[in-house]
Amino acid sequence: MAKVVVVTSGKGGVGKTTTTAALGAALAQSGQNVCVVDFDVGLRNLDLVMGAERRVVYDFINVIQGNAKLSQALIRDKRVGTLSLLAASQTRDKDALTEKGVARIMTELRDKFDYVICDSPAGIERGALLAMRHADTAVIVTNPEISSVRDSDRIVGLLDSKTEKAEKDEQIDKHVLLARYDAGRAARSEMLGIDDVLEILSLPLLGVIPESQDVLRASNLGSPVTVSNPASSPARAYADAARRLTGETITMTIPAERRNLFGLLFGGRAA
Amino acid sequence: MSFFGMFKRSSAGSAPVARERLQVLLAHERTVSSESDLVVVLREEILAVIARRVKVEFDNVNVRMDCGETVSTLTVDIEIPGAPPAMLLAANG
Ligand SMILES: Nc1ncnc2c1ncn2[C@@H]1O[C@H](COP(=O)(O)OP(=O)(O)OP(=O)(O)O)[C@@H](O)[C@H]1O
Ligand SMILES: [Mg+2]
Numbered sequence: 001m002a003k004v005v006v007v008t009s010g011k012g013g014v015g016k017t018t019t020t021a022a023l024g025a026a027l028a029q030s031g032q033n034v035c036v037v038d039f040d041v042g043l044r045n046l047d048l049v050m051g052a053e054r055r056v057v058y059d060f061i062n063v064i065q066g067n068a069k070l071s072q073a074l075i076r077d078k079r080v081g082t083l084s085l086l087a088a089s090q091t092r093d094k095d096a097l098t099e100k101g102v103a104r105i106m107t108e109l110r111d112k113f114d115y116v117i118c119d120s121p122a123g124i125e126r127g128a129l130l131a132m133r134h135a136d137t138a139v140i141v142t143n144p145e146i147s148s149v150r151d152s153d154r155i156v157g158l159l160d161s162k163t164e165k166a167e168k169d170e171q172i173d174k175h176v177l178l179a180r181y182d183a184g185r186a187a188r189s190e191m192l193g194i195d196d197v198l199e200i201l202s203l204p205l206l207g208v209i210p211e212s213q214d215v216l217r218a219s220n221l222g223s224p225v226t227v228s229n230p231a232s233s234p235a236r237a238y239a240d241a242a243r244r245l246t247g248e249t250i251t252m253t254i255p256a257e258r259r260n261l262f263g264l265l266f267g268g269r270a271a
Numbered sequence: 272m273s274f275f276g277m278f279k280r281s282s283a284g285s286a287p288v289a290r291e292r293l294q295v296l297l298a299h300e301r302t303v304s305s306e307s308d309l310v311v312v313l314r315e316e317i318l319a320v321i322a323r324r325v326k327v328e329f330d331n332v333n334v335r336m337d338c339g340e341t342v343s344t345l346t347v348d349i350e351i352p353g354a355p356p357a358m359l360l361a362a363n364g
Contacts, residue, residue: 146289153297189284196290200297 002110005117005245006135008159010151012122014143015179018215018225020119021049022235023139025224026242028083032114035074037086039131040121041097044088050077051222052085061089064101070108079227084113097130106134124158132163137173137245139206143180144192149200152176156201175206177241182211183254194254207241208254209234310336317347325351 007020017040024036037060038046047053052075058068063086070086077083086109089096109116120131132138138159142152156174165172178197185191198205209215214232218225226235226242240250314334321327331350336343 146293149293150296150300153300157301186286189286192286192289196286200290200293 002113002116003137004106004135005115005137005139006120006132007117007139007141008120008128008132008155009141010124010155011148014141014148016141017045017049017119019141019177019179020046020117021224022226022238023242024117025080025083026226026239027115028080029226033082034115035084035086035109035113036117036119038088038119039127040119041088041094041127042090042092044090046119047085047087048222049219050085056087059087059089061091061096063105064098070105094127102130124154129162132159134164135172139175139177141177141179142197144178144186144197149197152201174203176201176203177206179209180211181208206244207237209237310334321349327351
């Protein structure tokens, strides 16, 4: 049975879509059957970051409304055969994404894939709640910056109360992914450091993605960074994060600093 | 490190301030957020019900939750302008 992962943050522009594409591709590159799902109705971008924008015929809402079958709407990646995309709709009618419809499609996706990765819209409204609703695991993308950390904390509260798992009194698995990290600025105490963020959020660390030109280049090319430039530092960081997501224990390296953060992996939030 | 460098270093790093502000803020927000969410929802729903009959300003609806150990009280205070509500109800059918 598939694992459903939500990539969420509260705050906008922190790197959710980039992360969904890169983690999804990295998992697929390691042989897992992966579907990435865009929940950002009206502002879809995952298709663009994945380079599939001209191949979208049917989207999530077409499937919900019964105008297309799920198999017709799934777009198979041309580079990584085990990676598929379900695009969001560009409609402005956000209510078209119904709770029942989402539940039905998530059940279908669980049958077909090993991993279903949901790219959440920013905010704490309906779209974000629907994206997290069926998740087993949450990747909370956080920038080392005060408002991003605050919003992440808010999202943690929602994950612990508004998800299906929470309502069944089960624990949803939560990880922080620190993105757009600038080691130099952290060393000069201009930005929050990794241990600051982890201590404040009391969550385990999935990975640290450096601020990098390679990420921009990848999205310009329409290719997840783990595919377009696998040797680059953000790609290696995403590949390691993907392996941790599957349960492997891997030493945490921060590319620019080469500090060992192995111990930080084991921080846990008291429920 | 130069004499001036020492001063620059101590004032450049604003991250410790950010860290402390966050810790104080989140400690507070974690305790109040669950109850304030309920108050926000109640306030909106109460306003919607009242507004079907009487014109009320959003700012004139005050919903407060006081949490005690065994019992909590919900105080709803709504300011209605003009004539008594009974007359308005009759007028609006
Ligand atoms: N590690 C990084 N280094 C440099 N730029 C990055 C990095 N991660 C993301 N970006 C850039 O930041 C911008 C926002 O990223 P992205 O679209 O992934 O964020 P998002 O959280 O999905 O935003 P939204 O909330 O609007 O959906 C993009 O221009 C992206 O290329
Ligand atoms: Mg996005």
